[in-house]
Structure formats: C-alpha cells, structure tokens
Amino acid sequence: xxxxxxxxxxxxxxxxxxxxxxxxxxxxxxxxxxxxxxxxxxxxxxxxxxxxxxxxxxxxxxxxxxxxxxxxxxxxxxxxxxxxxxxxxxxxxxxxxxxxxxxxxxxxxxxxxxxxxxx
Amino acid sequence: xxxxxxxxxxxxxxxxxxxxxxxxxxxxxxxxxxxxxxxxxxxxxxxxxxxxxxxxxxxxxxxxxxxxxxxxxxxxxxxxxxxxxxxxxxxxxxxxxxxxxxxxxxxxxxxxxxxxxxxxxxxxxxxxxxxxxxxxxxxxxxxxxxxxxxxxxxxxxxxxxxxxxxxxxxxxxxxxxxxxxxxxxxxxxxxxxxxxxxxxxxxxxxxxxxxxxxxxxxxxxxxxxxxxxxxxxxxxxxxxxxxxxxxxxxxxxxxxxxxxxxxxxxxxxxxxxxxxxxxxxxxxxxxxxxxxxxxxxxxxxxxxxxxxxxxxxxxxxxxxxxxxxxxxxxxxxxxxxxxxxxxxxxxxxxxxxxxxxxxxxxxxxxxxxxxxxxxxxxxxxxxxxxxxxxxxxxxxxxxxxxxxxxxxxxxxxxxxxxx
Numbered sequence: 001x002x003x004x005x006x007x008x009x010x011x012x013x014x015x016x017x018x019x020x021x022x023x024x025x026x027x028x029x030x031x032x033x034x035x036x037x038x039x040x041x042x043x044x045x046x047x048x049x050x051x052x053x054x055x056x057x058x059x060x061x062x063x064x065x066x067x068x069x070x071x072x073x074x075x076x077x078x079x080x081x082x083x084x085x086x087x088x089x090x091x092x093x094x095x096x097x098x099x100x101x102x103x104x105x106x107x108x109x110x111x112x113x114x115x116x117x118x119x
Numbered sequence: 120x121x122x123x124x125x126x127x128x129x130x131x132x133x134x135x136x137x138x139x140x141x142x143x144x145x146x147x148x149x150x151x152x153x154x155x156x157x158x159x160x161x162x163x164x165x166x167x168x169x170x171x172x173x174x175x176x177x178x179x180x181x182x183x184x185x186x187x188x189x190x191x192x193x194x195x196x197x198x199x200x201x202x203x204x205x206x207x208x209x210x211x212x213x214x215x216x217x218x219x220x221x222x223x224x225x226x227x228x229x230x231x232x233x234x235x236x237x238x239x240x241x242x243x244x245x246x247x248x249x250x251x252x253x254x255x256x257x258x259x260x261x262x263x264x265x266x267x268x269x270x271x272x273x274x275x276x277x278x279x280x281x282x283x284x285x286x287x288x289x290x291x292x293x294x295x296x297x298x299x300x301x302x303x304x305x306x307x308x309x310x311x312x313x314x315x316x317x318x319x320x321x322x323x324x325x326x327x328x329x330x331x332x333x334x335x336x337x338x339x340x341x342x343x344x345x346x347x348x349x350x351x352x353x354x355x356x357x358x359x360x361x362x363x364x365x366x367x368x369x370x371x372x373x374x375x376x377x378x379x380x381x382x383x384x385x386x387x388x389x390x391x392x393x394x395x396x397x398x399x400x401x402x403x404x405x406x407x408x409x410x411x412x413x414x415x416x417x418x419x420x421x422x423x424x425x426x427x428x429x430x431x432x433x434x435x436x437x438x439x440x441x442x443x444x445x446x447x448x449x450x451x452x453x454x455x456x457x458x459x460x461x462x463x464x465x466x467x468x469x470x471x472x473x474x475x476x477x478x479x480x481x482x483x484x485x486x487x488x489x490x491x492x493x494x495x496x497x498x499x500x501x502x503x504x505x506x507x508x509x510x511x512x513x514x515x516x517x518x519x520x521x522x523x524x525x526x527x528x529x530x531x532x533x534x535x536x537x538x
C-alpha cells in the first residue's frame with residue numbers, strides 16, 4: 001500500500017511516497033530530501049498525533065479560556081477530544097498551566113489552560 | 120497643555136512593543152513607557168490560541184497566549200509601565216505624542232525616542248475588488264478569529280475561505296473543530312502563501328480542498344450571504360469562462376494579505392517603502408525621522424512571531440543607544456531590491472554600523488535550487504544558496520561586520536539568481 005504525504009518540516013515541502021504493508025507497518029519512504037522528512041513520514045503514517053487547542057466559556061468572564069492538550073493526542077480522536085473539552089466546566093479564577101481535564105478520554109494527555117483569567 | 124517627558128515611548132504592546140521595551144530597559148533606559156490601545160497587552164497573539172509559536176526563541180512550542188505571557192511577565196518583572204486602553208492619536212516629527220484614554224483623558228508626551236510597534240491589519244474586502252452584493256457574512260479571517268476565540272461567537276456554519284494566508288488556513292481548522300463545514304479554500308495564485316505545516320494540518324487533515332489558481336467571481340445574498348461562485352484563473356489571473364463552481368454558504372472569510380498599520384507613522388512624516396508598506400529604516404531600525412524607530416509587523420509583515428521579537432529586541436537596543444547619543448556614523452549606503460526580490464529591510468546601511476546586519480526580503484515567486492546574491496556597486500559580496508525561496512517565507516542574508524567595512528559608495532542590491 002502506498003501513501004502520498006507532504007513534509008511539514010520546512011518550506012521545501014517535499015512530496016513523499018510512503019510504502020506500508022497491508023497491516024499498516026511502515027516499510028519505506030521516498031521523495032524526502034533529508035532525514036527529518038523520513039522521520040516525519042514514519043511518525044505520520046504509523047501514529048499520527050496533533051496538539052489540539054480550543055476555548056471554553058467560563059461563567060462570569062467576558063473572555064473565553066484558551067486551552068490545549070498538554071501533549072499531542074491521536075489524530076483520529078480529535079473530534080472526541082473537542083467534544084470532551086466543550087463539556088468541561090470551569091470557574092474563575094484560572095491560572096495558566098492549570099489542569100482543566102485530567103487524562104482526557106484516557107489519551108494520557110491533560111487539557112491545560114493557556115492563559116490566566118481573574119475574577 | 121502640559122507635556123510629560125519620557126526617554127523612550129513605545130507605541131503598541133504586542134510582541135514587537137514588548138520586546139523593544141525589554142531591550143531598551145536592558146540597555147539601561149529607566150524612563151520608558153508602553154502605550155496600548157486594547158485593554159490587555161499581547162497584541163494579536165491573544166486571539167492566536169493555536170500552537171506553533173516560540174520554536175526559535177524559546178525552543179519549545181507554545182500557543183499565542185502563552186508566548187505573549189512570557190513577554191508580559193518579563194516586562195512586569197522589569198517594572199516597565201504598560202498603559203492599556205490608551206490610543207495614540209498623533210506623533211509629530213519632533214516626537215511629541217498625543218494620546219487619549221478613558222481614565223486619564225487627553226495627554227501629551229514628549230519622547231527622546233519613539234518606537235513604532237503598531238503591527239498590521241488585514242486587507243479588507245474593499246481593497247480586493249470582489250464582485251457581487253454587499254450582504255452580511257463576509258469577514259476577514261482575523262475578525263472571525265477574534266469572534267471565535269476572544270468573544271465566543273461563531274460567525275457561520277458553511278464557510279468558504281478566499282486566500283490561503285496562514286490566518287485563513289488556521290481559521291479553516293478552527294471553524295471545522297467548532298462544528299462548521301468549510302467547503303473550500305480558494306487561492307488566486309498558483310501557490311499558497313501559507314506554511315506547509317498549516318496546509319497539511321489545517322486543510323488536508325480535514326479534507327478541505329485547496330483550489331489554487333481560483334478566485335471568487337460572484338457573491339450572492341440579500342441580507343445574509345447565500346452563495347458564491349468560484350472560477351479558475353489563467354496565468355494573468357483573469358477568470359476562465361466555463362470553469363465556474365457554485366458553493367452554497369453563509370460565510371466567506373478573507374485571508375488576502377496583511378498591511379502594516381502606518382497612519383501614525385505617515386503623520387510623523389516618516390518616509391514609506393512602497394514594497395513593504397512600512398517605514399524605510401536604517402540597519403538600526405531608525406526611520407527617516409530623527410529618533411523614530413520601527414519594528415515588527417508595522418515595519419514589514421513577518422511569518423513568525425519569533426522573528427518579530429528578534430527584530431524588536433534590536434530596535435529597542437538601538438533606540439537606547441540613540442538616547443545615549445551613540446549612533447553609527449559613516450556614509451549611508453542604500454539597499455535595493457534586485458531581480459526576484461521584494462521589500463528588502465533595512466533600506467539603508469551606515470558604513471559605521473556594527474555587524475552583523477540581517478537583510479530580510481520576500482522572494483517575488485517560487486525559486487528552486489537558487490541563490491540569493493548581495494552586490495555592492497555590481498561587485499558580489501555575499502551569496503546564499505537554498506533549495507527553495509518562496510514568497511510565503513521571509514528570506515534572510517546576513518552581512519558580517521567585514522562585509523559592511525568593505526562597502527564602497529553606491530548601492531547594495533539583493534537579487535535571486537536561478538541556477
């Protein structure tokens with residue numbers, strides 16, 4: 001099985017072709033012009049992850065609270081994690097770095113505040 | 120009217136202003152003031168909740184608010200006053216600055232040096248010559264970003280994005296994650312001006328098509344936007360009949376470029392560059408008006424905030440040196456754009472300047488396996504090879520001190536040479 005992906009490491013944006021076995025095991029990559037590309041291709045085709053950011057409405061605050069996943073979460077769970085974030089209940093005050101949801105959906109990643117909100 | 124004297128007055132508390140203020144204080148300037156129009160410092164980073172900031176400066180990946188907080192904390196720790204909710208009305212060539220705020224009314228400052236750090240604004244619909252009706256539902260991408268991230272409103276449900284600048288790409292993902300359907304991102308040029316990372320992680324991740332060499336050729340809707348037509352364009356950017364695609368949508372976001380916000384600079388009589396739409400500056404970021412400096416997106420639009428901070432630290436140090444009466448001397452050598460290059464900053468270098476000096480510019484197209492060449496009076500003094508030069512990424516060549524010492528009269532030119 002072959003997959004075409006674009007490298008995101010630099011502006012060159014190499015078009016790479018990744019060869020995968022039928023069970024999805026990474027076999028080889030061509031089209032990259034540096035080792036960083038090969039590393040990205042393998043990661044992206046085996047365990048793609050993304051850092052997710054969002055905002056949460058906080059009662060009593062005119063400005064929503066911006067949050068992020070403290071570590072990247074599996075790409076296929078992005079919408080589930082967004083859903084979990086949208087149901088989080090937060091009250092003032094909030095400090096940047098504060099954990100809003102511990103180990104969100106068992107991904108091993110916490111949802112943390114990226115700004116402070118005072119009362 | 121009473122005037123209050125300050126050594127250095129910084130206009131704007133975004134990343135540029137905050138970095139410049141830190142550098143000025145580090146260089147020993149005590150009497151320093153930062154004025155900010157919004158109610159909080161941080162500038163546009165406040166609404167850029169996504170991550171990817173700070174990789175160069177802090178060696179880690181931060182969100183916009185986190186990056187801003189580092190500068191805000193540093194400025195506070197240094198005891199530098201930042202006054203928010205205060206709009207500067209004018210700057211005179213003599214560096215008399217008028218401003219107004221709700222709490223303190225109208226005031227006048229006289230500054231030893233002024234640092235312009237007002238940032239940039241998005242190109243509005245009126246500047247794009249879009250066809251069709253003037254209905255609601257058409258926003259610049261940054262306005263939509265402000266609605267969603269700072270004010271908690273969704274601007275619409277079915278969205279098309281015109282222009283593939285980074286803010287447009289970021290908003291394609293943001294709107295999708297908030298439950299909207301983003302139908303397409305439409306770019307008139309044959310390449311995107313956005314970062315590869317954003318094309319992959321904001322469009323491809325969500326299956327949003329990027330239509331290159333396409334533009335919006337009709338906008339329909341009486342009160343609210345109902346639909347648009349997109350057409351392919353030829354090499355002269357003229358729509359090709361018969362290629363129309365109709366989209367039913369309630370929202371059109373515009374991500375068609377950023378323009379430095381220089382009304383105050385123009386009022387101060389600062390000479391402007393048509394290529395950057397920002398002030399013309401020397402290697403120490405001083406404009407054509409004595410003691411007025413400029414840095415960050417008000418000077419030229421950057422891709423990365425890390426570069427804004429780096430540039431603004433230099434401008435802050437230079438303004439402090441100016442206050443102390445230390446100014447590079449020597450002949451002024453003009454810096455010009457050569458073939459394939461647009462908007463080189465700085466626009467002049469004084470021969471007495473200390474190196475290194477970065478020459479920053481935007482390639483006018485995509486050049487693969489090419490070289491940036493710096494020439495002085497037709498004599499090559501520096502060459503930098505790269506696998507790619509693209510308009511989406513600012514390029515830099517660095518003049519070392521010995522390069523500057525060796526300059527002869529006549530201009531310095533930066534050009535791109537295909538191999």
